[in-house]
Amino acid sequence: xxxxxxxxxxEMWASLSRNLTLTAAAIITxxxxxxxxGGTLLIQRAFDNQLKLWTGGxxxxxxxxxxxxxxxxxxxxxxxxxxxVVESADYCDEVCSTAVATSLFATDQAAxxxxxxxxxxxxxxxxxxxxxxxxxRSLKSQFxxxxxxxxxxTPDDAVDLLSQLKDFFGVRTLVLSVVxxxxxxLLIWNTIRTAMFARRREIEVMKxxxxxNWFIRLPFMLEGLLQGIVGAxxxxxxxxxxxxxxxxxxxxxxxxxxxxxxxxxxGYPVWVCFWMILLGAFxxxxxxxxxxxxxxxx
Amino acid sequence: MIRLENAxxxxxxxVTALRDANFDIAKGEFVFLxxxxxxxxxxxxxxxxxxxxxxxxxxxxxGRNINDMPDSKVPHLRRNIGNIFQDYKLLSNKxxxxxxxxxxxxxxxxxxxxxxxxxxxxxxxxxxxxxxRFPHQLSGGEQQRVSIARAFVNRPxxxxxxxPTGNLDPATGEGIMRLLDRINKTGTTVVMATHDQRIVNMMxxxxxxxxxxxxVRDQARGVYE
Numbered sequence: 001x002x003x004x005x006x007x008x009x010x011e012m013w014a015s016l017s018r019n020l021t022l023t024a025a026a027i028i029t030x031x032x033x034x035x036x037x038g039g040t041l042l043i044q045r046a047f048d049n050q051l052k053l054w055t056g057g058x059x060x061x062x063x064x065x066x067x068x069x070x071x072x073x074x075x076x077x078x079x080x081x082x083x084x085v086v087e088s089a090d091y092c093d094e095v096c097s098t099a100v101a102t103s104l105f106a107t108d109q110a111a112x113x114x115x116x117x118x119x120x121x122x123x124x125x126x127x128x129x130x131x132x133x134x135x136x137r138s139l140k141s142q143f144x145x146x147x148x149x150x151x152x153x154t155p156d157d158a159v160d161l162l163s164q165l166k167d168f169f170g171v172r173t174l175v176l177s178v179v180x181x182x183x184x185x186l187l188i189w190n191t192i193r194t195a196m197f198a199r200r201r202e203i204e205v206m207k208x209x210x211x212x213n214w215f216i217r218l219p220f221m222l223e224g225l226l227q228g229i230v231g232a233x234x235x236x237x238x239x240x241x242x243x244x245x246x247x248x249x250x251x252x253x254x255x256x257x258x259x260x261x262x263x264x265x266x267g268y269p270v271w272v273c274f275w276m277i278l279l280g281a282f283x284x285x286x287x288x289x290x291x292x293x294x295x296x297x298x
Numbered sequence: 299m300i301r302l303e304n305a306x307x308x309x310x311x312x313v314t315a316l317r318d319a320n321f322d323i324a325k326g327e328f329v330f331l332x333x334x335x336x337x338x339x340x341x342x343x344x345x346x347x348x349x350x351x352x353x354x355x356x357x358x359x360x361g362r363n364i365n366d367m368p369d370s371k372v373p374h375l376r377r378n379i380g381n382i383f384q385d386y387k388l389l390s391n392k393x394x395x396x397x398x399x400x401x402x403x404x405x406x407x408x409x410x411x412x413x414x415x416x417x418x419x420x421x422x423x424x425x426x427x428x429x430x431r432f433p434h435q436l437s438g439g440e441q442q443r444v445s446i447a448r449a450f451v452n453r454p455x456x457x458x459x460x461x462p463t464g465n466l467d468p469a470t471g472e473g474i475m476r477l478l479d480r481i482n483k484t485g486t487t488v489v490m491a492t493h494d495q496r497i498v499n500m501m502x503x504x505x506x507x508x509x510x511x512x513x514v515r516d517q518a519r520g521v522y523e
Binding site (some may be wrong): 001002003007201202204206207208209211213215216 | 371400404
């Protein structure tokens with residue numbers, strides 16, 4: 001068993017170093033495609049963060065003044081839910097509101113520090129008819145009259161634009177990354193094919209002395225797998241670097257730029273990198289396994 | 299050891315390489331397959347190690363009909379068959395030792411077995427002192443000896459040799475034949491395709507003659523006609 005493992009890795013390494021340029025091309029393509037794939041996921045997440053306040057069916061946010069007493073909050077809640085045009089009104093108290101603000105203003109500590117001493121609690125209000133802007137306007141003016149209500153926010157054109165941008169970039173970058181992933185699988189396939197052709201004499205001898213097809217295939221399959229994993233690892237590193245640069249850059253944006261929350265700061269990028277490496281390994285394994293099976297009779 | 303029953307092999311509608319071939323080769327026999335180029339000798343060898351399958355008839359090797367053998371079992375069959383070629387088929391980037399060891403390595407033999415068997419077989423073929431040389435540093439005869447060592451290192455039941463003296467001068471060719479004869483005397487069946495008249499006449503072994511895919515003569519202690 002040990003001699004087989006030693007043989008497999010030795011032959012894999014020999015093959016990799018023999019086709020250096022093709023190996024490099026396959027790795028670079030995997031890197032770019034997986035970087036784009038991971039980038040797509042991060043961009044989607046950043047849009048989600050930006051739109052967090054307005055997604056999940058919440059069409060309106062009613063802010064309650066900082067320090068409002070429990071009975072005052074209860075009064076507002078009953079005023080909201082008594083409306084037969086309101087489907088639900090979920091309350092986020094000041095502790096909850098602080099957590100949300102900490103997440104949204106992760107890159108702007110100064111703004112956060114300014115906000116926290118006077119942080120309002122809020123209700124996420126879902127009207128029954130979410131499509132009626134006239135109803136939203138009417139409810140907004142009505143709720144603004146309630147005691148201890150600080151402000152009422154409804155979606156505006158900017159949010160609609162953000163949603164459109166999210167859809168636009170999300171679909172297109174995803175399609176592009178899938179196309180590039182397919183290209184990298186093809187390139188790995190071609191690399192393995194070339195490697196097998198270069199070693200056709202060895203393969204012929206191996207078959208004649210009784211090596212099994214799996215024994216012959218394995219070094220080639222590992223070669224493709226390694227190309228996929230190395231490509232994905234490089235792509236992941238690049239993605240983390242770019243994400244870090246962007247996050248740092250956003251800190252310098254003006255507070256009213258509307259992009260303060262357009263960042264991904266939790267553990268999500270690492271999770272994306274984990275999936276990128278799995279995907280890279282899968283693409284490499286599929287590309288090389290297909291080629292190794294198809295071109296064994298060289 | 300080897301039996302052919304009405305074996306027929308065609309490469310196209312016009313080219314029939316072998317037609318209704320029938321013969322038995324016993325364990326330990328030395329058999330020459332003779333005939334002009336394209337007469338079916340090499341096809342016969344390719345049928346015996348399952349590189350080809352006949353359209354009709356059966357090929358039995360070591361008691362098994364290898365036509366019906368699943369592909370997954372073919373490598374195990376080939377571990378009992380050594381192959382020698384006119385062009386040696388050595389790997390130019392490997393030394394003599396590595397070329398021979400390669401045959402054991404790819405069938406999963408452990409390192410200690412390789413270290414024991416390879417020097418022994420290289421001594422047998424007279425290359426004990428040239429284990430670290432590369433093929434291009436050897437003469438044609440020496441390269442063929444490496445090829446024989448590689449074919450024999452796993453102690454196969456059968457050796458199939460396709461024109462092993464075809465690229466060698468007469469004296470070197472005779473040396474190769476003496477080596478094959480020694481291997482045959484250890485009990486290994488040797489089947490050799492050749493059109494080297496001098497060698498066949500010198501060895502006086504069984505001769506099966508082919509002409510356009512048909513066996514026209516099967517003679518014990520025969521000569522080249």
